[in-house]
Amino acid sequence: MKLKFTKMHGAGNDFIVIDATAAPIELSPAQWQRLADRRFGIGADQILVVQQPATEGCDFKYRIFNNDGSEVEQCGNGARAFVKFVTEKGLTSKSSIRVETMKGIIAPRLEADGSITVDMGAPRLDPAEVPFDAAGLAGWAEGDDTTWPLPVKTGGSSKTVFISVVSMGNPHAVQVVDNVDTAPVAETGPLIEHHPRFPARVNAGFMQVVERHHIRLRVHERGAGETLACGTGACAAVVAGIRRGLLDSPVRVSARGGELSIAWAGPGQPVFLSGPAVTVFEGEVEV
Numbered sequence: 001m002k003l004k005f006t007k008m009h010g011a012g013n014d015f016i017v018i019d020a021t022a023a024p025i026e027l028s029p030a031q032w033q034r035l036a037d038r039r040f041g042i043g044a045d046q047i048l049v050v051q052q053p054a055t056e057g058c059d060f061k062y063r064i065f066n067n068d069g070s071e072v073e074q075c076g077n078g079a080r081a082f083v084k085f086v087t088e089k090g091l092t093s094k095s096s097i098r099v100e101t102m103k104g105i106i107a108p109r110l111e112a113d114g115s116i117t118v119d120m121g122a123p124r125l126d127p128a129e130v131p132f133d134a135a136g137l138a139g140w141a142e143g144d145d146t147t148w149p150l151p152v153k154t155g156g157s158s159k160t161v162f163i164s165v166v167s168m169g170n171p172h173a174v175q176v177v178d179n180v181d182t183a184p185v186a187e188t189g190p191l192i193e194h195h196p197r198f199p200a201r202v203n204a205g206f207m208q209v210v211e212r213h214h215i216r217l218r219v220h221e222r223g224a225g226e227t228l229a230c231g232t233g234a235c236a237a238v239v240a241g242i243r244r245g246l247l248d249s250p251v252r253v254s255a256r257g258g259e260l261s262i263a264w265a266g267p268g269q270p271v272f273l274s275g276p277a278v279t280v281f282e283g284e285v286e287v
């Protein structure tokens, strides 16, 4: 069947966006992966599928598939592309919408100046919710359970990285590094993503603190590899940095693909993510 799509990105994190509001689209993980493949398909970090909501009070539902075909709970940069997409396609005339995702409801808002802010909901900080298997580590952490030792085996030797675990609906393991440009993202990102202590795998963040209101960030994403920006990764890094006493809200997050801004008032409060969303081209593909 022929499938219309829109290619978009948020700070270089790129997406295939599909309007399935008229009729749901069901593909296998292998078919989603093929669409996202950068050689055999269109190519994207994630695929966003816009559907009718199933929850009262929501305007839309949207499903998120990683480059590897896995369906996931949340996508911060995708939420901004989403609100631009439904506005440009005339699927809504609202500037603030409520969107049902696999794990909760988010509220993206198109501002008068064209920028987009997303209420990403409150972070989950209980390791069991991330999920992170902290058994055997109970009680071991700096401060208030803000960091955990993670033994990572590289090339026959083992080293311990100290991570903070945060869920934005999707799981994140964030570590502080001196310089993101020299951080071992390619080497240890996949090892952390597939670490046995993360039963659902995990996104691995590498955060450099520039000053209390500014970080540089690289993220090896679960199911996609390193991306040029990760919205939920930026949220998780700022939450982890504030909890560790390293940052003060709001925080400017410099990713390789662009700038994001995060605000968080503390535990139990929502995280607000602001940043760009760009439409690149429209297309049609045979699936």
Ligand SMILES: N[C@H](CCC[C@H](N)C(=O)O)C(=O)O
Pocket (backbone or CB within 6 Å): 013, 045, 046, 066, 072, 073, 074, 075, 076, 077, 078, 170, 171, 203, 221, 222, 223, 224, 227, 229, 230, 231, 232, 233
């Ligand atoms: N790879 C992520 C999903 C996409 C998140 C990212 N692109 C964002 O902007 O938040 C995961 O498996 O949880």
